[in-house]
Amino acid sequence: MKVPHEWHKDFFRNSFYNPASPAAVEKAPAEAAFILRQLKLKKGAALLDLCCGPGRHAVEFAKKGLAVTGYDFSAEYLKEASARAKKKKVSLRLLRGDMRRLPFRGEFDAAVNLFTSFGYFQKFSDDLKTLKGVAAALKPGGFFLLDVINGDFVRKNFRRRDWVEMEDYYHLEEVEALRDGVSTTWTRIEKKGGKVQSRKFFGRLYDKKSVSSALGKAGLKPLKFWGGFSGKPLTSKANRLIVLARKSR
Ligand SMILES: C[S@@+](CC[C@H](N)C(=O)[O-])C[C@H]1O[C@@H](n2cnc3c(N)ncnc32)[C@H](O)[C@@H]1O
Structure with a gap:
């Protein structure tokens, strides 16, 4: 069986897979806290959670006073994100669309893409389109934090x-x-x-070198790397690759 061309369209449904498992939901507040320590955003700053899924991080960011936009392709997950926001008494702007076609221009102070929601396309040019869309969505000097599985690991x-x-x-x-x-x-x-x-x-595997090159091609300069949300260094023993990048001013 070959990987279907647009496999994500039939994959991200609750009847098959839900990224907001009880264990994943439990981890979200600590992960969001780590991210916010790196992004150093002011209250009211605009944050894009790209591929927000069921919104387990988005609600944590909103609880800290950020203006959060969650963007995802899955209508089912967005519905769940909306219900989660209501339950937590926070407001989220939730938009449905494809990550290769981001409609934003210079409106975000920061963007995040979490839990290996990147590297899904069999053509590298589609990954690059996504990163260029992130760069266009950011204000000059805006930050992008990407969390994917570590290809070396x-x-x-x-x-x-x-x-x-x-x-x-x-x-x-x-x-x-x-x-x-x-x-x-x-x-x-x-x-x-x-x-x-x-x-x-399909999952494209990124390591420090290849992710730096892809970010650079999109106009995003990698600044720091970690191997997990504990803040441990990125080595081949770490299963996560977290990178903080910045759009030039
Ligand atoms: C592994 S889940 C992670 C969700 C969320 N970030 C989390 O940590 O719970 C990947 C997400 O990417 C979304 N996604 C997949 N392909 C997409 C595409 N082409 N455009 C926009 N979102 C997409 C899925 O719907 C899903 O919500």
């Missing part, structure tokens, strides 16, 4: 097959190494009723 700890037990289902993973990234098949087997669903997706 994935290559060194490659596991062809893996599985994990979730609350309601079993999650199976099969990974194939490609030149620029990985093609992964996720299979979900419901505990109740045994329904089986499989989807294949």
Whole structure:
């Protein structure tokens, strides 16, 4: 089975995968706190959460007094983000669209893209379109913080097959190494009723060098790197690659 061309359109649905698992939601406040320490934004500053999904970070940013725009392709996740904001009594501006076609011009003090919501396109030019859109969306001197899986870590700890037990289902993973990234098949087997669903997706692997080059091509200068939200250094032992970049003034 080949990775479908626009695989994201059929992948990010709650019936198959929801990034806001209880464990992920629990981590969001500490991750948001780390991010805000790096961005040093003033109250009321405009922040773009690109690929905000169900809004687990967006609501934390809004709780700290930022004017948050969440942008995502999945209508289901945006609905969940809206409900989460209502529950937390914060306001979010939520917009649906494709990350390759960002409609913003110089309106944000900062932008974030979290939990490996980047590197999804089989053409590198599409990743670059996304980064150029982020640069255009930022005010001069605006910051961009990107959090993706660390390509060096994935290559060194490659596991062809893996599985994990979730609350309601079993999650199976099969990974194939490609030149620029990985093609992964996720299979979900419901505990109740045994329904089986499989989807294949592509992930471009970025390391310090390749992400710096991509950011540079989009007019974003990498400033700092970390290997996790604890603030640990980026080494091949760290499974995250977090980079803070800045648009020139
Ligand atoms: C791994 S989830 C992470 C969501 C969120 N950042 C979080 O941490 O919970 C990736 C997100 O990217 C969104 N996405 C995927 N492809 C997209 C595209 N082409 N344009 C906009 N959003 C997209 C998905 O709908 C999903 O919400």
